[in-house]
Amino acid sequence: MLAVRAKSLNIMANLNFIMPYPLNEEHCNRKDNNKVVHSWQPSGQSRAMINNNVAIECVCKHCGKREWTTVTRIEYVMLQDHWLDL
Numbered sequence: 001m002l003a004v005r006a007k008s009l010n011i012m013a014n015l016n017f018i019m020p021y022p023l024n025e026e027h028c029n030r031k032d033n034n035k036v037v038h039s040w041q042p043s044g045q046s047r048a049m050i051n052n053n054v055a056i057e058c059v060c061k062h063c064g065k066r067e068w069t070t071v072t073r074i075e076y077v078m079l080q081d082h083w084l085d086l
């Protein structure tokens, strides 16, 4: 799982790959007819959890929806390097 996610870091321009289904494939709820999939970005909020996991709040750059997701601490460190480029 981690290897798959790590590979994705090089090709993804957002954090959709760490969001649980269906948030990673869901369309934004917008009034116009443009169907776009959420593009999740880190909101800057995170929380340490039990079991060495980290909860991350993500915000969709298209519609502003906010959702929390969870990654391992190792993944979190990798993500922080990654999202400096977002």
Ligand SMILES: [Zn+2]
Residues within 6 Å of the ligand: 027, 028, 029, 037, 038, 039, 060, 061, 062, 063, 064, 065
């Ligand atoms: Zn959205």
